[in-house]
Amino acid sequence: MPTFSLPCAPIHMLDLRAQHAPIQHELNAVLQQTLEEGAFIQGPAVQQFADELSAYLDDVYVVPCANGTDALQLALMSLQLPAGTEIIVPAFTYVATLEAAAVLGLVPVPADVRPDTFNLDPAAVEAALTPRTGAIIVVHLFGQCADLAALRLLADKHGVALIEDNAQAIGATFTAEAGPTWMAGTVGEVGTTSFFPSKNLGALGDGGALYTRDQARATYLRQLANHGQTRKYHHEHIGLNSRLDTIQAALLRVKLRYxxxxxxxxxxxxxxxxxxxxxxxxxxxxxxxxxxxxxxxxxxxxxxxxxxxxxxxxxxxxxxxxxxxxxxxxxxxxxxxxxxxxxxxxxxxxxxxxxxxxxxxxxxxxxxxxxxxxxxxxxxxxxxxxxxx
Missing domain, CATH: 3.90.1150.10 (Aspartate Aminotransferase, domain 1)
Structure with missing residues (x-):
């Protein structure tokens, strides 16, 4: 097999240095501002970023959290499912989708994917549904929406929740036949995303968020992500310590604009x-x-x-x-x-x-x-x- 000469600059799978270079002055400025303000947990940039991401996603409620895996776990926690409940997941996806269910004592149930788009096959989901099913987690793999129309219909028909793992498809849209156009992550009871640095919208460290159109669920998710509390030292639920820190939120505000x-x-x-x-x-x-x-x-x-x-x-x-x-x-x-x-x-x-x-x-x-x-x-x-x- 012959070699193939490289007449160009070195090629990287991901080149954050080059991607950030045109906006580095903006990133530096907000980093300096955050350092000077000193509010590193729940500083003003966190809510500002949540509001701006909400506007980008057609005004859903946005709940920032520590990372994408936490977002999946918090989404499942908000459903209040008993241990042993089955959660249908794609057979072809990153392990975090199963992991979030397993650590809660829920049972991941794989369903096969389509050979063309690699996304969850609605026919396989329907075959996997049982009376023990509590939710379907759909992953919009590699940047393209799964069949949200069919999966939403299945979830409604069988009385189970639909959760969207949107870590790889932020900004994608799905248009149902003779129906509305949805932003990925906004169709299920809860959508989740990750701001891992390699994502299309990546932080300079870990970060994640949840989306929902249900105001009461958004309030509950905020509580779950903050030790189950709304008021400090008054814990209404068993929750997690899963917050997006202020520095990451400030940097994400800059990157969201691009x-x-x-x-x-x-x-x-x-x-x-x-x-x-x-x-x-x-x-x-x-x-x-x-x-x-x-x-x-x-x-x-x-x-x-x-x-x-x-x-x-x-x-x-x-x-x-x-x-x-x-x-x-x-x-x-x-x-x-x-x-x-x-x-x-x-x-x-x-x-x-x-x-x-x-x-x-x-x-x-x-x-x-x-x-x-x-x-x-x-x-x-x-x-x-x-x-x-």
């Missing part, structure tokens, strides 16, 4: 990848659900596997890219139902064939707002060289 611009840049990069990678045998570019916009938290290929007993072609491509100094990441290499921590659930290989196949065949390429067109061209040319040589 999120729409960064989203458009990600979409342009994805379109360039599409054009450059189209038509390569055995290499499949991301499929779009036409009802959803895609904010491209990840740009994820599917690499066909020739046969089960052959060397994994996805891994061969990743190794080739590494030789060319081009980073790539497998999200995710092992499905959660086969993780040792979840062996107690009793699932076996073969039960979720789509998720298991995706774990063997997906590969995410670099995508971030600072990626140049030249760098995209280099990455795509390397993929094409590997696939056609």
């Amino acid at each position: 999120l729409p611009q960064w989203t458009v840049t990600r979409q342009h990069i994805a379109a360039h990848y599409d054009a450059a990678l189209g038509g390569i045998p055995g290499v499949h570019t991301p499929v779009r659900d036409l009802r959803s916009t895609h904010v491209f938290h990840q740009y994820t290929l599917v690499i066909d596997q020739e046969a089960p007993d052959k060397l994994n072609r996805r891994d061969q491509l990743q190794a080739y890219l590494q030789l060319q100094q081009i980073p790539s990441v497998v999200y995710y290499p092992l499905p959660n139902h086969l993780q040792p921590a979840y062996a107690y659930l009793g699932y076996q290989a073969g039960q979720f064939p789509v998720a298991e196949r995706l774990c063997r065949t997906v590969l995410s390429l670099p995508i971030h707002p600072a990626l140049t067109q030249e760098q995209v061209t280099v990455v795509a040319a390397a993929v094409r060289t590997w696939a056609t040589t």
Whole structure:
């Protein structure tokens, strides 16, 4: 296999230094202001950020918290489900979605995903519903909404809650057929997000938030995130210590103003990848659900596997890219139902064939707002060289 020379600047999977460079003076200014004010917990920037994010998300109630995993746990806590209640989750997702249920004594129940969009398959969800089901957690994976219309209908039909894990799709929208257009994260009883630095809207540390259209639930979530209290030292509920600190909120306020611009840049990069990678045998570019916009938290290929007993072609491509100094990441290499921590659930290989196949065949390429067109061209040319040589 020939090598592919790099005539451009080094390529990074995520380049926060380059992304922050044009706005570094603004980040520095709010950091200095927060240091001078000295209100590092529940300072004014926290509520200001919540209000501004609410406006961006069509005026839902926003409850900031410490991180995205806490947000999922708090969302489930707000449902007040008894131990042993089943929570349907995607079979192909990051472990935090299952973890949040498991630590509360709830039972994660995987349902397979669609092979085209990688998102939760409503038919698989319906098959997994039982009288013990208390909630469905839908993950808008890689930046594209799952089928919110079908999942909302299923949740309502069976009297269960819908929670949206929107850590990867902030700003995406879903338009129901002959119906409204929804912002991702605002359709379920609770939506959750993460501000982990790699996210489309990332802090400079940990952070998270919850969304809801129910004012009473928003109040309850605020209590749960603050030791179960509204008034200091008066604890109405068992809660968590899960607060977004003031410095992160101040920095996120700056970055939120640039999120729409960064989203458009990600979409342009994805379109360039599409054009450059189209038509390569055995290499499949991301499929779009036409009802959803895609904010491209990840740009994820599917690499066909020739046969089960052959060397994994996805891994061969990743190794080739590494030789060319081009980073790539497998999200995710092992499905959660086969993780040792979840062996107690009793699932076996073969039960979720789509998720298991995706774990063997997906590969995410670099995508971030600072990626140049030249760098995209280099990455795509390397993929094409590997696939056609």
